[in-house]
Amino acid sequence: MCVAVPGTVIEIEGKYASVDFGGSLIKARCGLTEIKPGDKVLVHAGYIIQTLSKTEAEEMEEIIGMEREALKNND
Secondary structure (H helix, E strand, C coil), X not given: CCCCCXXXXXXXXXXXXXXXXXXXXXXXXXXXXXXXXXXXXXXECCEEEEXXXXXXXXXXXXXXXXXXXXXXXXX
């Protein structure tokens, strides 16, 4: 199973966008959905597959943070 996490579009260069995932920048292919710098997006297999509202991104980031904490407590 793959889990997509929210990232932030930093810039768009042709068919690719730089997306920031908590300090890690990746290049992702654009074109499946309209994007602009500052948008929160989901990336899967190198493609931006969805834009998120601010609320959706915050909710996902909160859930991911809770999962990370749970995993730390199990160690």
